Amino acid sequence: MTVPLPLGILISGSGSNLQAIIDAIGRQELAARIQVVVSNRADAYGLTRAQQHGIPTTVIDHKGFSSREAFEAALIQSLRTHQVELVVLAGFMRVLTPFFVRAFSQRIMNIHPALLPAFPGTHAQRQALQYGVRIAGATVHFVDEETDHGPIITQAAVPVYPDDTEETLSARILAQEHRIYPQAIQLFAEGRLEIRGRSVVVHNESRLPHVTLRVPESR
Numbered sequence: 686m687t688v689p690l691p692l693g694i695l696i697s698g699s700g701s702n703l704q705a706i707i708d709a710i711g712r713q714e715l716a717a718r719i720q721v722v723v724s725n726r727a728d729a730y731g732l733t734r735a736q737q738h739g740i741p742t743t744v745i746d747h748k749g750f751s752s753r754e755a756f757e758a759a760l761i762q763s764l765r766t767h768q769v770e771l772v773v774l775a776g777f778m779r780v781l782t783p784f785f786v787r788a789f790s791q792r793i794m795n796i797h798p799a800l801l802p803a804f805p806g807t808h809a810q811r812q813a814l815q816y817g818v819r820i821a822g823a824t825v826h827f828v829d830e831e832t833d834h835g836p837i838i839t840q841a842a843v844p845v846y847p848d849d850t851e852e853t854l855s856a857r858i859l860a861q862e863h864r865i866y867p868q869a870i871q872l873f874a875e876g877r878l879e880i881r882g883r884s885v886v887v888h889n890e891s892r893l894p895h896v897t898l899r900v901p902e903s904r
């Protein structure tokens with residue numbers, strides 16, 4: 686029996702990705718244990734989700750600190766106190782500085798609602814609609830010292846339709862986020878991820894021949 690991977694999950698809002706991780710652990714598809722959920726906002730609904738599952742929660746409000754580093758030092762202390770091995774950013778709306786990134790080097794994951802490197806930053810789904818792409822998606826990546834930039838672990842693509850709104854596209858992408866984030870964490874837990882420069886090698890990766898997503902689909 687393998688030891689569950691100790692996770693620390695950072696949130697700022699709804700926490701639906703947190704819920705997907707909780708559910709994947711519950712279904713025994715993810716060999717992990719959430720040691721603590723940390724929010725920078727006291728009103729984040731994700732805190733309620735965690736508490737409903739008996740997961741320890743902490744609020745560390747960035748507004749109470751004089752600098753980003755002081756805020757991050759408090760985050761680091763909490764994560765270390767809870768013996769976290771992998772930091773999971775799940776809708777955490779603060780940019781992390783190199784100070785934090787170095788404290789958990791190659792042990793921080795983020796999910797972004799776009800096919801990076803397209804549309805980094807905020808309102809990625811709105812950016813995709815405004816650009817007019819026909820395929821959008823989600824990316825799970827390791828965090829490096831630049832925003833939405835680190836080595837990519839997994840991506841999922843979805844179609845974009847002409848009548849999409851930011852809400853409909855976001856919902857379609859979010860459904861994929863909920864699938865790929867627990868999978869990426871499980872790959873880490875199994876020791877199958879190896880960072881080589883900008884790339885992530887997934888050991889024993891299965892391959893599907895001739896899988897394409899064409900939008901619009903031709904008849």
Ligand code: GRF
Pocket residue numbers: 696697698699700701702703731775776777796797798859862
């Ligand atoms: C997700 O779209 C995630 O990709 C982005 O913020 C959103 C968080 O949603 N970084 P939730 O809090 O997990 O519901």
